[in-house]
Amino acid sequence: MTQPRRSFQVGTGLFILLGFAALAYLATQTTSVANYTQGDYYTLNAKFSNIGQLKQRAPVKLAGVRIGSVQSIELDPQSLEALVKIGIDTRFTDIPDDSGAAIFTSGLLGDQYVGVQPGGSPLAFKDGDEFILTQSSMQLEDLIGKFLVSGDSPKKPANSDSPTTDDTDPSSK
Amino acid sequence: MSTSRRPTMIGNALAQVGAAGLFLFSILAAIPKSLRHFRETLRQIWFVGAMSLVIIMTCGLFVGMVLSLQLYYTLAKFGGTAALGTVVALSLFRELGPVVTALLFAGRAGTSMTAEIGLMRATDQLSAMEMMAVDPLAYVVAPRFLAGIVAMPLLACVFNALGILGAHLVGVSWLGLDNGTFWGNMTSNVDVWNDLVNGVWKSTAFGAVIALIATFEGYTTAPTSEGVAYATTRTVVASSIVVLALDFVMTAFLM
Amino acid sequence: MNEANPILQPNAANAEVDAYVRIRGLRTVLNGKTIFDGINLDIPRGKITAIMGPSGTGKTTLLRHITGQLDADAGEIRVDGRNVPDLSRNQLFNLREKIGYLFQNSALLTDFSVFENVAFPLRQHLRLPEEILRNIVLTRLQAVGLRGAADLMPAELSGGMARRVALARAIIRDPDLIIYDEPFVGLDPIALNQVLKLIRTLNDTLGITSILVAHEFAAVRRAADHVYLIAGGKVAAQGHPDELAERDSPWTRQFFGGEADGPVPFQYPASDYATDLGFPAGAA
Numbered sequence: 234m235t236q237p238r239r240s241f242q243v244g245t246g247l248f249i250l251l252g253f254a255a256l257a258y259l260a261t262q263t264t265s266v267a268n269y270t271q272g273d274y275y276t277l278n279a280k281f282s283n284i285g286q287l288k289q290r291a292p293v294k295l296a297g298v299r300i301g302s303v304q305s306i307e308l309d310p311q312s313l314e315a316l317v318k319i320g321i322d323t324r325f326t327d328i329p330d331d332s333g334a335a336i337f338t339s340g341l342l343g344d345q346y347v348g349v350q351p352g353g354s355p356l357a358f359k360d361g362d363e364f365i366l367t368q369s370s371m372q373l374e375d376l377i378g379k380f381l382v383s384g385d386s387p388k389k390p391a392n393s394d395s396p397t398t399d400d401t402d403p404s405s406k
Numbered sequence: 407m408s409t410s411r412r413p414t415m416i417g418n419a420l421a422q423v424g425a426a427g428l429f430l431f432s433i434l435a436a437i438p439k440s441l442r443h444f445r446e447t448l449r450q451i452w453f454v455g456a457m458s459l460v461i462i463m464t465c466g467l468f469v470g471m472v473l474s475l476q477l478y479y480t481l482a483k484f485g486g487t488a489a490l491g492t493v494v495a496l497s498l499f500r501e502l503g504p505v506v507t508a509l510l511f512a513g514r515a516g517t518s519m520t521a522e523i524g525l526m527r528a529t530d531q532l533s534a535m536e537m538m539a540v541d542p543l544a545y546v547v548a549p550r551f552l553a554g555i556v557a558m559p560l561l562a563c564v565f566n567a568l569g570i571l572g573a574h575l576v577g578v579s580w581l582g583l584d585n586g587t588f589w590g591n592m593t594s595n596v597d598v599w600n601d602l603v604n605g606v607w608k609s610t611a612f613g614a615v616i617a618l619i620a621t622f623e624g625y626t627t628a629p630t631s632e633g634v635a636y637a638t639t640r641t642v643v644a645s646s647i648v649v650l651a652l653d654f655v656m657t658a659f660l661m
Numbered sequence: 662m663n664e665a666n667p668i669l670q671p672n673a674a675n676a677e678v679d680a681y682v683r684i685r686g687l688r689t690v691l692n693g694k695t696i697f698d699g700i701n702l703d704i705p706r707g708k709i710t711a712i713m714g715p716s717g718t719g720k721t722t723l724l725r726h727i728t729g730q731l732d733a734d735a736g737e738i739r740v741d742g743r744n745v746p747d748l749s750r751n752q753l754f755n756l757r758e759k760i761g762y763l764f765q766n767s768a769l770l771t772d773f774s775v776f777e778n779v780a781f782p783l784r785q786h787l788r789l790p791e792e793i794l795r796n797i798v799l800t801r802l803q804a805v806g807l808r809g810a811a812d813l814m815p816a817e818l819s820g821g822m823a824r825r826v827a828l829a830r831a832i833i834r835d836p837d838l839i840i841y842d843e844p845f846v847g848l849d850p851i852a853l854n855q856v857l858k859l860i861r862t863l864n865d866t867l868g869i870t871s872i873l874v875a876h877e878f879a880a881v882r883r884a885a886d887h888v889y890l891i892a893g894g895k896v897a898a899q900g901h902p903d904e905l906a907e908r909d910s911p912w913t914r915q916f917f918g919g920e921a922d923g924p925v926p927f928q929y930p931a932s933d934y935a936t937d938l939g940f941p942a943g944a945a
């Protein structure tokens with residue numbers, strides 16, 4: 234009489250396991266948990282005058298490949314800029330230290346992410362370094378404003394609200 | 407005549423709700439004792455959970471597929487097909503997963519709980535247990551109640567997982583959406599706590615409510631074949647109404 | 662009217678008997694219908710006491726009072742010295758562990774095999790090694806002649822076999838009191854004789870106090886030591902079955918003699934027959 238009972242227990246165990254496997258699959262593959270930096274990372278700082286809709290744990294990409302995620306977003310009290318701490322996977326150690334960081338939007342309605350544009354320096358970033366070149370999030374209002382203004386003075390700087398401007402054009406990516 | 411009947415109908419309904427509430431308390435009181443019959447709980451998880459897997463998986467797959475198809479064409483009108491994965495995942499995790507699973511669970515497992523307990527009532531098996539000094543609340547009802555609470559969220563997760571796969575099948579393999587866009591958009595917009603886990607809580611509550619209604623209807627059934635048939639029907643009707651109403655209340659307060 | 666009455670002793674000789682179950686002044690009203698109107702009963706220890714009566718007199722209700730499944734409106738029900746209405750649920754369960762109950766429809770648990778059905782009370786209350794448990798169950802099944810059927814499921818049993826399995830289950834824990842609720846209904850003469858013999862044997866060999874509710878007077882006459890005839894909410898007659906059969910009262914004549922009409926009316930209470938058929942009152 235013990236045999237059928239045992240098989241019930243095994244079957245029940247399998248069912249519970251399957252349920253939790255489904256939960257684990259959903260949690261790790263379909264939600265933002267999938268964007269958490271796995272394993273070790275080193276931190277880089279970047280200051281933006283405007284981060285737009287950028288959120289914590291947003292992906293950080295280089296040439297479209299995910300290399301890390303946004304660890305924290307704070308306000309730097311001195312410069313009154315957003316201080317974004319970026320965690321980069323330790324796999325990616327050879328990023329030139331003159332690379333730039335910009336905030337892009339994936340698609341027309343998608344989420345914002347940090348794009349890294351590699352520079353040409355022979356030296357690589359180390360933990361705690363700061364991006365010298367950053368470009369803020371594009372604000373729709375600014376774009377419209379620029380479009381209106383550009384009709385009069387085409388020589389106006391491309392991005393007037395950012396103190397440090399990236400030299401590559403984001404739209405070419 | 408109708409004026410005199412209406413108050414008694416409302417009165418009856420209220421009395422039923424009150425009786426079910428008291429029944430819940432006696433189940434909760436019997437749970438410590440029922441842990442001695444833990445094997446029975448495992449057996450019930452097998453019956454209400456594992457035996458519902460086929461229907462849950464099939465329906466999950468189809469719901470995901472049709473959701474993907476419908477949303478793809480709607481989103482295409484706004485040029486937003488990139489958001490397909492997000493929209494499918496959010497509607498599944500937050501609403502369709504818990505609710506559809508609960509309705510299927512009420513039809514598949516709730517009815518069998520009611521019929522089983524009702525037949526045990528009709529054939530004096532419950533009285534026989536009482537006479538053997540075995541509390542039927544602890545031996546029959548509480549294990550099924552616990553099994554409902556355990557099995558429902560697990561089934562909802564399986565339903566969700568199959569739904570996502572179904573949506574992927576239609577959206578990516580059939581309609582040609584980019585694989586990376588599908589997953590990337592989903593992962594950046596679906597939050598594990600607010601969306602996925604809240605849905606799991608919901609389905610846990612639905613499991614408790616369905617198991618309560620099913621065991622209550624079975625336990626208090628008239629001990630005849632018509633009584634059992636009637637109780638089974640009432641389980642489905644009452645569970646469906648309560649699940650949808652509770653869904654609204656929980657959505658309003660939790661999310 | 663009963664409230665005013667002092668508690669009556671059913672008869673002087675019985676009061677001296679060592680009663681396992683003692684019922685005094687039992688009153689029950691169910692759905693506005695008076696089932697018992699001040700019943701006094703004694704079930705003597707170690708004897709088989711039969712309770713008979715027309716259908717619907719509440720014989721099963723009486724058993725449910727004795728086992729505490731149903732509360733009476735008034736009265737005292739002492740089982741082994743303890744007053745059942747005063748017992749808590751746990752005390753009631755303790756009491757029931759010493760009572761075996763054979764249900765009218767056997768009430769075997771459909772999920773379990775014959776063996777597991779008989780083993781059920783042991784598994785629930787005692788932690789016995791599997792080997793000992795198996796031996797106890799098999800001896801009981803042997804006693805009812807169904808050791809070979811141990812692995813069958815209840816659905817595969819005939820009515821008589823199911824009754825015998827239920828009997829084996831009722832005696833598995835060596836109860837002090839065993840209650841048979843209509844054990845002969847639906848049995849063929851062979852099965853009836855087998856069950857009857859078992860009831861008698863259990864009483865003779867183990868000295869179990871037995872309450873037997875039945876309609877078959879011939880069978881009761883062969884088994885019971887004492888018979889209570891309940892009708893109209895009262896004890897209508899009582900005594901040794903042989904003595905009762907010869908006693909000439911309208912109750913016994915109708916019940917044991919099988920006359921259609923008597924103190925128990927053949928007609929369900931109804932309005933005047935002629936009026937019901939549409940004739941003017943008094944025309945018939």
